[in-house]
Amino acid sequence: MRAALRTFLATLLSLSLVLATGSAHADTPDADNWPRPRFISYNVCGAAAQCENIYGDSPAAWRDQLVRAIDHWGADLVMLQEVCYGQWTLLRDHLQSRSGGPRYDSVWAAALPSASGCSRWGTDHRFGLVIFAKGEAGTIDNGSRSVHALPEAEPVENRIMLCARASVTGRAVRACNTHIDYHRSTAVAQVERVASLTEAFAAQGDPVVLGGDFNVLPKDDVLDPLYDHTGGHGVFQEVDENDKSYFTGTECGQDQDRCRSGEATAEPGCSPKVGEPGKIDYIFLSHYWFTTVRGDAAACTPGMSDHHLLRGAAAWEH
Secondary structure (H helix, E strand, O other): OHHHHHHHHHHHHHHHHHOEOOOOOOOOOOOOOOOOOEEEEEEOOOOOHHHOOOOOOOHHHHHHHHHHHHHHHOOOEEEEEEEEHHHHHHHHHHHHHOOOOOOEEEEEEEEEOOOHHHHHHOOOOOEEEEEEEEOOOOOEEEEEEEEEEOOOOOOOOOOEEEEEEEEEOOEEEEEEEEEOOOOHHHHHHHHHHHHHHHHHHHHOOOOEEEEEEOOOOOOOHHHOOOEOOOOOOOOEEEOOOOOHHHOOOOOOOOOOOOOOOOOOOEOOOOOOOOOOOEOOEEEEEEOOOEEEEEEEEEOOOOOOOOOOOEEEEEEEOO
16 A cells, blocks of 8 residues: 555656646746746755655655656756755765766855754755756866855844856856755845846856745845846846746736746645745846747645746857
């Protein structure tokens, strides 16, 4: 009976990670025809009690489902948040050495020295962020790896931004990954710091890809330092900003080409901590270098994560 249940759950999970949520809309993902490069940002909820692996004692099954989603999308960059050290090594060792699909290089950084929920992933309980880039070892320049502590307006959980230069479809980009605190005063300070750092990278001539869980909605002025439009004063566009199915309010009219909006990446059915559905996960791309952005949230499977996996795509502008 347990084996049959696991098979059934595995089938559901495979479908939910590969297929888009909800009814068809303007940017229903097309793995064959959407532009490239391709990106994923995903809060994998590695240590939280509400995200205990639905496979029980089979972390490899969790790994295989995530790898299947990465491969289906053909992701060139993958940015994961809330990752236990054991989750990273499980994915790293598989993605670096497999012969049946593309290989990925990676960098890791710990935000916390220990998280009790990480015990189910191994004896090393560190908890943090990971960036994967498609290609053999050396796709990511480890010499460029940098870990930036983010400010706190009040004593809360440590938050960081992890960055490194990576080769993406044969071109060097600065990839950054972060997880912003949900306390508003701290979020303001942290987003301002993230914007300052990534703008500096862009000013050096690097195309910048910034992924993460920002814990605020697109129209919140906390994100003004990042967006380059609709009240923002930053240098970024966001992959899911042009799907008019999600344009709401007077500032997001159907006559506009883009807006600070997008499909929900968190919802009550996925996380017990969420009151209403909303977009809180993002893939920001520096506007000078990228065009034809596309974004979509895959279905949420409780037990795999309390977030949706966010997929993005774009074409090179220059």
